[in-house]
Amino acid sequence: MTQPNRSPGRSVFGSLVLIAVVVGGGAAAFAYTAGWLSPNRLTPDKLVNALAPPTGAALGHRRNHAKGICFTGTFEANGAGSALSRAEVFSRGTYPALGRFNLGTADANAPDATVRVRGMGLRVSTPDGHEWRTAMINAPVFPVSTPQAFYALLLASASKDPDAMKTFAAAHPEFADFAAWNGNGSWTGSYAEERYNSLDSFVVTNSAGADKTVRWSLLPAAQPIAVSPEELAKGGPDVLEQEITERVQRGPISFSLVVTIANPGDPTADPSKAWPEDRRTVDVGTLVVQQIEAEPNGPCRDINFDPTVLPPGIRTSDDPFPAARSAAYAVSYDRRTAEASDYPRTAAVAKP
Amino acid sequence: MIADHKRFSALQRLLHWLMAVCILAMLFIGVGMVSTVMPKYLTLVSIHKPLGIAILILAVIRLVVRLRYGAPSLPADLPEPMKLAAVLSHYALYILMIAMPLIGWAMLSAAAYPVVLFAGVNLPPILPQSDRLHALLWGAHVYLAFVFFALILMHVAAALFHALVRRDGVFDAMAPVPTRKVAPADRKVAAAE
Numbered sequence: 001m002t003q004p005n006r007s008p009g010r011s012v013f014g015s016l017v018l019i020a021v022v023v024g025g026g027a028a029a030f031a032y033t034a035g036w037l038s039p040n041r042l043t044p045d046k047l048v049n050a051l052a053p054p055t056g057a058a059l060g061h062r063r064n065h066a067k068g069i070c071f072t073g074t075f076e077a078n079g080a081g082s083a084l085s086r087a088e089v090f091s092r093g094t095y096p097a098l099g100r101f102n103l104g105t106a107d108a109n110a111p112d113a114t115v116r117v118r119g120m121g122l123r124v125s126t127p128d129g130h131e132w133r134t135a136m137i138n139a140p141v142f143p144v145s146t147p148q149a150f151y152a153l154l155l156a157s158a159s160k161d162p163d164a165m166k167t168f169a170a171a172h173p174e175f176a177d178f179a180a181w182n183g184n185g186s187w188t189g190s191y192a193e194e195r196y197n198s199l200d201s202f203v204v205t206n207s208a209g210a211d212k213t214v215r216w217s218l219l220p221a222a223q224p225i226a227v228s229p230e231e232l233a234k235g236g237p238d239v240l241e242q243e244i245t246e247r248v249q250r251g252p253i254s255f256s257l258v259v260t261i262a263n264p265g266d267p268t269a270d271p272s273k274a275w276p277e278d279r280r281t282v283d284v285g286t287l288v289v290q291q292i293e294a295e296p297n298g299p300c301r302d303i304n305f306d307p308t309v310l311p312p313g314i315r316t317s318d319d320p321f322p323a324a325r326s327a328a329y330a331v332s333y334d335r336r337t338a339e340a341s342d343y344p345r346t347a348a349v350a351k352p
Numbered sequence: 353m354i355a356d357h358k359r360f361s362a363l364q365r366l367l368h369w370l371m372a373v374c375i376l377a378m379l380f381i382g383v384g385m386v387s388t389v390m391p392k393y394l395t396l397v398s399i400h401k402p403l404g405i406a407i408l409i410l411a412v413i414r415l416v417v418r419l420r421y422g423a424p425s426l427p428a429d430l431p432e433p434m435k436l437a438a439v440l441s442h443y444a445l446y447i448l449m450i451a452m453p454l455i456g457w458a459m460l461s462a463a464a465y466p467v468v469l470f471a472g473v474n475l476p477p478i479l480p481q482s483d484r485l486h487a488l489l490w491g492a493h494v495y496l497a498f499v500f501f502a503l504i505l506m507h508v509a510a511a512l513f514h515a516l517v518r519r520d521g522v523f524d525a526m527a528p529v530p531t532r533k534v535a536p537a538d539r540k541v542a543a544a545e
Binding site: 012015016018019022023026027029030033034035041042043044047129130131147302303304306308309312315316320322323324326327328330333334336337338340 | 379380383384385386387388389390391392393394397463464465466471472474481483484486487490491501504505508509512513516517
């Protein structure tokens, strides 16, 4: 190769070394940023991998809250929330809602009576083109304070070491409140009788620009009736799905959406800690569930109920979980949409 | 006007270096955001989307400017395989600069995510919701990002090779400011045209 105009004294070798250093340095910086050089970094992939049961992930399904059933209906805002947030979803009106009742398990075939945590994913769309997505559970507190602790909980519960959970609970005292609820036995026999809590806090901003940190809950209109898991199991593995389908066929069911406002100093960054009972609450409207649809063909199937999809007027707070959930839900979504053939739609099966 | 013809126009150089910063930032943000569950995940995602659209707009402007103004010729004595590599890699870079933002936008559309540009400003979906399209586009977005970064490393290596080893005026054609007085190589380039 010609080296036509090389200055005397400049070493070609030196130049090539410099090029190698620049290119190698660029590649190394990229690898570092990607986490390839940091085996201890908690990545969303690691978190999602840790959710998989010993038998492997349920292909084509959500990696957690894998079993669920779709619903559609409306959110009827009463206008009271406008004082808190300028989001259109709080101004008086009726907006389309899409949601999913689900079980807090990675097993898409778990019998309904075996899963303590029940959840609801919800999306409310408003005419201004914005959406509010939220995913709530019936537990009054989250098990842990940080995403790292949640990862440790997943590892401990999957561990073969008989003392793993004891060790975990000792290292994470905040787990006690959740564990108490988990073992207290107050089960209900219906998705319609549960209270669903955001647990995570968010910041709402009203039209005057005033910020408040809030959590929200959906309170059932139906009276909760205590049922033991043993009794519930007699209804079969899909008892909750059958019950909610039949109940909504008889008539719509509803929930009140109640926003709780933090006082200064409340633990807004820690969903494992309940706020004191006397905090101000505002009933902002009613979720009406009008139709139930099975998931395989249902409209909730390919929706990611990412809790960071928020309309202007609601934003994330200092709570670290919505970001972690968003990152992990995206991984779950990316994986399951690539596995759609493992979770066929019933229509495709019905007509050979 | 030989001097003008040896270098890209000032507008082309400005677009090149501005986009170099944007695209490198974009690739690092992309690979960084998918590797963390920390709150910075949301910050990085909220930069990734508007920056991608900015790159798309800049790339379209740049393509038009390139078609209008052209590019200085490669040195006549550049070996044929290097010429071919230069031409093909530049096609690939232009394709990726335009395709990557469109794939990202389409991927979010197929997943029925709102495509949030800024708080309160959403872009319309450019595809209907589809799990299969989402899976295809997501795979393309991820793998093409690595291809893009590899191409940029090769581009940097080649630029430095021209600047430091061959010293043939190719680097100077895109240098942000003139790097030297007229060198023998420039006379050679001019003579070849």
